[in-house]
Amino acid sequence: MNENLVEVRHLKQYFNINVGMFSSKPLKAVDDVSFAIRKGETLGLVGESGCGKTTVGRTLLHLYKPTAGEILFEGKPVSTKAEIHEFRKKATMVFQDPYSSLNPRMTVSDIIGEPLDIHKLYSSREERRQRILELMDKVGLNSEHASRYAHEFSGGQRQRIGIARALALNPSFIVCDEPVSALDVSIQAQVINMFDELQEQLGLTYLFIAHDILVVRHISDRIAVMYLGKMVELADASEIYDHPMHPYTKSLMSAVPQPDPRIARANKRIVLSGDIPSPLNAPSGCPFRTRCPHASEACAASMPEFKEISPGHFAACHKINELN
């Protein structure tokens, strides 16, 4: 259980943004992030929009070429074209928007069968068909719907098609990028349960990216928190909710709208002032210092190291010992 399936070391992903007519500036979407995902676990990745959580997921699958850093899968590096091709058989993705991530001109069976076509994983039409029906059954889709088009389905069912496509290659690792945020609450619970069940049946490992802390808390074994391209905290799911250490995580956990009026009204919230700075001019030192109630000069001077504070609990803050 403690074996690492995916390991990320000092991952950096910069995008060049044009400022003015002739000059460009790097946007540091992900800046020096290191973490590992254990075999069979779900690592939740939370943060606000623009913090780089989606970029981490995409770079991990080499959908973007990383600017710097290493990605290891099953202990082996992934960087050459051949390695990436092999890697993508074992690592797939479920996207956020079930409306735009399915080709409207393809039937459900072609959408689910496309990964099989690309990797040539069948010897006959019949074998392909059998595999597609098996996958549809696995995600609770009616096999009679194989020749329909995506627009004939509701949001929840479309997300099931997306999940069936991700499962087509028998992957061991799936990056789930906000897979339930476009769905209604009652449908969301159906899909979350399905993720849970598939993990149990197939021994899958997930990187579950979401902004909804209630959902992430439910599905994850461990949770990582990102802010402005940096990872600020990583710990067990219950630990990070009950004993957050980083001031940003503390405010994030206190800001979760709780579906209980008595808690919601009694809640002592840590409301942050201000907005997230633009990643184009991120503050010097700790990226959170402009909104942090405890910031001092040391925070402006250097970026705090992301280190293990207590067993399995990582955080990046200069004042971690003072605050906890």
Add this chain to the structure above:
Amino acid sequence: MEHILEVKDLQTSFLTSSGEVKAVRGVSFFVNKGESVGIVGESGSGKSVTSLSVMQLLVGTGKIIGGSVKLNGRELVGLSPKEMRSIRGKEVAMIFQDPMTSLNPLIPVGEQVGEMLWSHDKSLSKAQREERVIDLFRMVRIPEPETRLKSFPHEFSGGMRQRVMIAMALACKPDLLIADEPTTALDVSIQDQILKLMRSIQKEMGMSIMFITHDLGVVAELCSRVLVMYGGLIMEEANIYDVFENPLHPYTMGLIASIPDINQDKSKKLQPIIGSPPDMVHPPEGCPFAPRCPYACRICLHQLPPVFSAGEGHKSRCWLLAGDAPSSGNPLKGRKGAKE
């Protein structure tokens, strides 16, 4: 209590090529002075159409086909667009979900807020308007209002844009503010700021708020009374504590059960509501929730349940509250407000 808004048997439909979509099918409720009422429901439940009907902002083929909407005792259904324009903004104002698209990108934000003042009071001079806008910006806590009012919407972040929208809605001190998913597009920490702001402004100005959302967490925070909508109907109406602690409608129960509990990890499975929402072109003959309801009886499939009253201000549109409902397997057995 004085009713600011009184809606009776409101019915709104959209005519589409595949038939009449009955988005709202007879909705009655009221909003008291100084009260915040939440309307909760999933997409397609009719919650947004209800609010647009109150504002008379239905576009395209949408039409109010029956019922009445009374604001401060005055009937709004059937008013001319001109009469309605003088009410909108002054007596009832609205904040929309998406602050990114609700502002004109070509006009400085100060002018857009000033336009609201100008359209209701032409006697104000430009300088007076600017002064009022600065006051409003201060009220919604936009820093450096004197310089920010000359900025364009793209120079603002999402949270700041929503503050501009709130400033605009508050410009003429409306009696009722309709907020349609005002924080859905925002991040948690920004959502928190906006909810806190709305709460303090409501206290200061004593206005009523109608809060439309799908997020029960937001409702728990802000509202004193909740209407739960499904299939174009109000299924349950109760005060905030009863909705969460003593829900009487199976849909409300299912909705609450399907939210992940922050204190539970994944060893405990969520309880989703099986199935999917009804097709509103051909709404079911009986209770719209019956096909998904774990407690549905034969009558539920054939006859729409009436609204049953269960204690003070607590209403539920469900046959389980009928006097002759079966007691075996009835989830309401022995509960407060349920019939013996």
